Amino acid sequence: xxxxxxxxxxxxxxxxxxxxxxxxxxxxxxxxxxxxxxxxxxxxxxxxxxxxxxxxxxxxxxxxxxxxxxxxxxxxxxxxxxxxxxxxxxxxxxxxxxxxxxxxxxxxxxxxxxxxxxxxxxxxxxxxxxxxxxxxxxxxxxxxxxxxxxxxxxxxxxxxxxxxxxxxxxxxxxxxxxxxxxxxxxxxxxxxxxxxxxxxxxxxxxxxxxxxxxxxxxxxxxxxxxxxxxxxxxxxxxxxxxxxxxxxxxxxxxxxxxxxxxxxxxxxxxxxxxxxxxxxxxxxxxxxxxxxxxxxxxxxxxxxxxxxxxx
Amino acid sequence: xxxxxxxxxxxxxxxxxxxxxxxxxxxxxxxxxxxxxxxxxxxxxxxxxxxxxxxxxxxxxxxxxxxxxxxxxxxxxxxxxxxxxxxxxxxxxxxxxxxxxxxxxxxxxxxxxxxxxxxxxxxxxxxxxxxxxxxxxxxxxxxxxxxxxxxxxxxxxxxxxxxxxxxxxxxxxxxxxxxxxxxxxxxxxxxxxxxxxxxxxxxxxxxxxxxxxxxxxxxxxxxxxxxxxxxxxxxxxxxxxxxxxxxxxxxxxxxxxxxxxxxxxxxxxxxxxxxxxxxxxxxxxxxxxxxxxxxxxxxxxxxxxxxxxxx
Amino acid sequence: xxxxxxxxxxxxxxxxxxxxxxxxxxxxxxxxxxxxxxxxxxxxxxxxxxxxxxxxxxxxxxxxxxxxxxxxxxxxxxxxxxxxxxxxxxxxxxxxxxxxxxxxxxxxxxxxxxxxxxxxxxxxxxxxxxxxxxxxxxxxxxxxxxxxxxxxxxxxxxxxxxxxxxxxxxxxxxxxxxxxxxxxxxxxxxxxxxxxxxxxxxxxxxxxxxxxxxxxxxxxxxxxxxxxxxxxxxxxxxxxxxxxxxxxxxxxxxxxxxxxxxxxxxxxxxxxxxxxxxxxxxxxxxxxxxxxxxxxxxxxxxxxxxxxxxx
Numbered sequence: 001x002x003x004x005x006x007x008x009x010x011x012x013x014x015x016x017x018x019x020x021x022x023x024x025x026x027x028x029x030x031x032x033x034x035x036x037x038x039x040x041x042x043x044x045x046x047x048x049x050x051x052x053x054x055x056x057x058x059x060x061x062x063x064x065x066x067x068x069x070x071x072x073x074x075x076x077x078x079x080x081x082x083x084x085x086x087x088x089x090x091x092x093x094x095x096x097x098x099x100x101x102x103x104x105x106x107x108x109x110x111x112x113x114x115x116x117x118x119x120x121x122x123x124x125x126x127x128x129x130x131x132x133x134x135x136x137x138x139x140x141x142x143x144x145x146x147x148x149x150x151x152x153x154x155x156x157x158x159x160x161x162x163x164x165x166x167x168x169x170x171x172x173x174x175x176x177x178x179x180x181x182x183x184x185x186x187x188x189x190x191x192x193x194x195x196x197x198x199x200x201x202x203x204x205x206x207x208x209x210x211x212x213x214x215x216x217x218x219x220x221x222x223x224x225x226x227x228x229x230x231x232x233x234x235x236x237x238x239x240x241x242x243x244x245x246x247x248x249x250x251x252x253x254x255x256x257x258x259x260x261x262x263x264x265x266x267x268x269x270x271x272x273x274x275x276x277x278x279x280x281x282x283x284x285x286x287x288x289x290x291x292x293x294x295x296x297x298x299x300x301x302x303x304x305x306x307x308x309x310x311x
Numbered sequence: 312x313x314x315x316x317x318x319x320x321x322x323x324x325x326x327x328x329x330x331x332x333x334x335x336x337x338x339x340x341x342x343x344x345x346x347x348x349x350x351x352x353x354x355x356x357x358x359x360x361x362x363x364x365x366x367x368x369x370x371x372x373x374x375x376x377x378x379x380x381x382x383x384x385x386x387x388x389x390x391x392x393x394x395x396x397x398x399x400x401x402x403x404x405x406x407x408x409x410x411x412x413x414x415x416x417x418x419x420x421x422x423x424x425x426x427x428x429x430x431x432x433x434x435x436x437x438x439x440x441x442x443x444x445x446x447x448x449x450x451x452x453x454x455x456x457x458x459x460x461x462x463x464x465x466x467x468x469x470x471x472x473x474x475x476x477x478x479x480x481x482x483x484x485x486x487x488x489x490x491x492x493x494x495x496x497x498x499x500x501x502x503x504x505x506x507x508x509x510x511x512x513x514x515x516x517x518x519x520x521x522x523x524x525x526x527x528x529x530x531x532x533x534x535x536x537x538x539x540x541x542x543x544x545x546x547x548x549x550x551x552x553x554x555x556x557x558x559x560x561x562x563x564x565x566x567x568x569x570x571x572x573x574x575x576x577x578x579x580x581x582x583x584x585x586x587x588x589x590x591x592x593x594x595x596x597x598x599x600x601x602x603x604x605x606x607x608x609x610x611x612x613x614x615x616x617x618x619x620x621x622x
Numbered sequence: 623x624x625x626x627x628x629x630x631x632x633x634x635x636x637x638x639x640x641x642x643x644x645x646x647x648x649x650x651x652x653x654x655x656x657x658x659x660x661x662x663x664x665x666x667x668x669x670x671x672x673x674x675x676x677x678x679x680x681x682x683x684x685x686x687x688x689x690x691x692x693x694x695x696x697x698x699x700x701x702x703x704x705x706x707x708x709x710x711x712x713x714x715x716x717x718x719x720x721x722x723x724x725x726x727x728x729x730x731x732x733x734x735x736x737x738x739x740x741x742x743x744x745x746x747x748x749x750x751x752x753x754x755x756x757x758x759x760x761x762x763x764x765x766x767x768x769x770x771x772x773x774x775x776x777x778x779x780x781x782x783x784x785x786x787x788x789x790x791x792x793x794x795x796x797x798x799x800x801x802x803x804x805x806x807x808x809x810x811x812x813x814x815x816x817x818x819x820x821x822x823x824x825x826x827x828x829x830x831x832x833x834x835x836x837x838x839x840x841x842x843x844x845x846x847x848x849x850x851x852x853x854x855x856x857x858x859x860x861x862x863x864x865x866x867x868x869x870x871x872x873x874x875x876x877x878x879x880x881x882x883x884x885x886x887x888x889x890x891x892x893x894x895x896x897x898x899x900x901x902x903x904x905x906x907x908x909x910x911x912x913x914x915x916x917x918x919x920x921x922x923x924x925x926x927x928x929x930x931x932x933x
Contacts, residue, residue: 061410072660072689088886088888095679099912100912262406285409289410290411348667573709574713596720
C-alpha cells in the first residue's frame with residue numbers, strides 16, 4: 001500500500017495489503033492504551049472531512065484518528081457550505097485541494113463520487129461511504145474486530161443479516177471477508193436481497209436456519225423508510241423474523257461474535273439484551289475504527305519513510 | 312479532588328476541594344496573561360463536548376480551556392448527529408468512550424443526564440448544565456470572580472435575582488455560596504420562587520428592600536417564554552420591579568459586585584448602563600470561566616502527577 | 623503594518639504595507655510546498671472565526687492559515703450561537719475577548735460591523751467581508767495571484783465584470799488595484815453599476831468592447847436573487863451579454879488572466895471551458911488566500927519579533 005494513494009474500496013487492496021493495514025492498526029491500537037494517545041507521524045499534514053451526508057460517528061472517528069497522528073483536521077459539511085450556493089462538486093474539491101489539503105475523507109450519497117475526486121485531485125482520497133456502494137474502512141475495522149475475537153479468519157463463517165440490498169457496509173464487508181478466506185452468508189427478506197446473486201455468497205431468508213453455523217452474526221441497521229417503499233411488510237414482522245434476540249442467540253455457537261455497524265435500533269434488528277451481551281463486539285468495532293483509520297491515514301500519507309514512527 | 316473523577320454538581324466538592332479548584336484556576340489565570348497562553352499538561356488527552364442543547368458560550372469556554380491545556384477537542388452537537396437516527400443516549404455515550412475519549416463535557420435538557428453517563432462510562436464526566444438542575448462550573452467561576460473582587464467570601468451577602476425556580480445557575484450557585492460561608496438571598500416574583508424553601512436561603516420579592524444589604528447582586532437571565540406560561544404578568548412589569556438599573560445601583564453598597572451568567576437581555580433584567588458600569592463583573596466571569604474549566608479538566612485528567620506543570 | 627493592529631479594509635494599508643503583506647505571503651507560500659506545512663509562529667495564540675454569514679470557503683481558508691501558524695482556532699457560527707437568544711453583537715464580542723482570543727476574523731451582513739468591533743475590543747480584528755462594503759483579504763490574495771501571473775502590476779489593466787453595485791469583492795479589489803498603479807475598468811449592465819462614479823474607475827456596459835484591452839478579466843459572481851429585484855432582465859440575457867465564454871476569451875490578449883472569487887456559477891458568469899482553461903487563475907486564487915491570510919495573521923499577531931521565524 002506504500003505506493004497506493006487512495007482507499008476507495010476494499011478491491012483496491014489485495015490480501016497482503018489488508019494484512020498490512022491490520023498489522024499497522026494493531027500497533028496504533030497499543031498507542032491508544034497509552035496515557036498520551038498521540039504520535040507525531042502526520043504533523044503538518046491536513047485532512048479534510050468532506051461530508052455530503054451527516055454522520056457524526058464516522059466523521060468523529062476519522063477526526064480522532066487524524067488528531068492522534070498530529071494532523072490538522074478540517075470539517076466541511078454540506079449543510080453549512082457554499083454547495084448551497086450551487087457550487088459544483090468538482091469546484092468544491094478543487095478549492096479544497098488548492099488550500100493544500102493532503103487527504104480528503106469523503107462521504108457522498110452518490111455511488112462513485114470518490115472515484116470522481118480521484119480523477120480531479122492529487123490529494124489522497126479515502127472513501128467514508130458512497131451511496132449504497134462501498135465503505136472500505138468499515139470493512140477493515142470489521143476484520144480487525146473479528147481477528148481480535150477469533151484469531152485466524154480463514155474458513156470462518158459470517159452471516160450478514162438484514163438490508164443487504166441497500167447496504168454499503170455489507171457490500172464492502174462481503175468483499176473483505178471473502179478476501180480473507182471466510183465463508184459468507186447473506187440473510188434477508190427476499191425483497192432486501194440483491195436481484196443478482198453476489199459472487200461466492202450463499203443467500204437465504206431463514207435466519208433461524210443459519211444461526212447455528214456461524215462464527216459471526218453481522219446485524220445490519222434497518223432504515224425505517226424502507227418499509228414505506230414496500231421492502232418489508234411491517235416492523236413487527238421484520239422484528240419477529242430477523243431480530244437477533246436472546247432466544248436466537250441461545251442457538252448460536254457459544255463463542256459467536258455479534259456485530260453491528262451502528263447506530264443501532266435497539267429492539268428492531270437487535271434486542272437490547274443482545275447488544276449488551278458479552279458476545280457483542282459493537283463497541284470494540286468503534287475502537288477498531290479509530291485504529292484502522294489511523295493506519296490507513298498513516299500508510300497513505302506518511303507510510304514510506306515513517307514505518308518506525310508507529311512504535 | 313485528585314481521587315475524584317467527575318464534576319456533576321458542587322455537592323461533589325467539599326470546601327477544601329473548592330479551594331483547590333479556585334487555587335488551581337488562579338495559577339492558570341496567570342498563564343492566560345502570558346504571550347503563549349498554552350501549557351502541555353493534557354497533551355494526548357481527548358475531550359468531547361457532548362451538547363444536547365446549543366450553547367456556543369459554554370461550549371467555547373470548555374473548548375478554549377481544553378486547547379490551552381493542549382488537549383484535543385471534539386464537538387458533538389445533537390442537531391448534526393446520529394441521535395437524529397434514533398440512537399440512544401447510552402449508545403452515543405458508549406460510542407464516544409470506545410473512541411477513547413478521556414473526558415465528556417455534557418449539556419443535556421434532562422436533569423440527571425450526567426449521572427447516567429457516570430454509570431455507563433470510565434471517562435471523566437463534567438456537567439455543563441442539565442435541565443433546571445445543576446451547572447457546577449458556572450458556580451465555581453462565580454466564586455472565583457467574587458474572590459477576585461471581594462477577597463474573603465465568608466460572611467458576605469449575595470442576592471440571586473430573577474427566575475430562581477427554573478435556574479440551574481442559581482441552584483448550583485446557591486450551594487456553592489453557602490459552602491463558602493456566604494449569606495444567600497433569593498429575590499423574585501412569587502411565581503418564580505421555588506414552592507418549597509431552599510435550605511438556608513432567605514427568599515423575598517422586594518428587590519429594593521434587599522439591595523442595600525448585598526455585596527453581590529446576581530441578576531439571572533429572564534427566559535421570555537416564561538411570560539407565556541403566566542409566570543410573570545408582563546415584561547414591563549418585570550422590568551419595573553426587578554431590573555437592576557442605575558437608580559437601584561445607586562442604593563447599593565459602593566463596592567457592590569454585579570454579576571450575570573450571560574447572555575444578557577440588556578434592558579430587561581439589567582439596564583445597559585449597569586452592564587457597562589465598573590461594578591459589573593460580567594466579562595470577568597467569562598475570563599474566570601476559562602481558568603476554572605482549565606483547573607477542573609486538569610485536576611480530573613492530569614492532576615495527580617502534574618501539579619507542578621501548571622507553573 | 624508592525625504597528626497596525628487590524629485589517630478592516632485595504633484603505634488601512636499604504637502601498638508599502640501591501641508589498642510587505644505580499645512579500646510575507648510569498649515566504650509562506652513556500653512553506654506550503656514543504657512536506658510539513660506548518661510553522662510555530664503563532665503557537666499559544668487563539669483565533670476566532672466569528673461568522674454571521676455562512677461561508678465555508680472563507681472560514682476554512684482562515685482556519686487553515688491559522689492552523690499552519692500553529693494557532694488554536696475557534697469557530698463561532700451565528701446559527702448555533704446564543705445570538706439566537708438575543709445577545710447583542712457587542713456582548714458576543716466582549717465575551718469572546720474575555721475568553722482571551724487574540725484575533726477575531728469577522729464576517730457580517732452589515733457594512734461597518736468590523737469597525738464596531740475595533741472600538742470595543744483589544745484583539746486584532748480581521749474583516750472577512752462586511753455587507754456590500756469590504757473584503758480586504760480577498761483583494762490582497764487577488765493582487766498576489768496577479769503578481770504571480772503578470773509580475774509587475776503598475777500600468778496593467780483589469781476589468782471587473784458583473785454585479786459591481788453589490789460586490790464587496792469589487793469594492794476592495796478596485797481600491798487595491800488602484801493603489802498598485804493599475805488601470806481599472808468596471809463593466810456591468812447599467813442597473814448593476816454604482817449610481818455615483820467610482821473614483822478613478824472607467825465604467826461601461828459593453829464587455830466585448832473592453833476585452834481586447836485587459837490584462838485581467840475579473841468575473842464577479844451573479845446573485846440569482848438580483849433578477850427578482852429587477853436588476854437584470856433575465857439570466858439568458860445576462861449570460862448572452864456578460865458571460866466570459868471561449869469566443870470572448872479568443873478576443874482577449876493571449877496572456878490574459880481570468881479570475882473569479884468563487885463559488886462560480888459555471889454557465890452563468892463564466893463558461894465551464896473558460897473556468898478550466900489555462901488562463902484561469904481561480905484555484906491559484908484559493909491557494910493565494912491561505913498564504914495571504916497566514917501573512918496577515920502573522921503580521922498582526924506576531925510580526926514585530928518574529929519575522930525570521932517564517933523562513
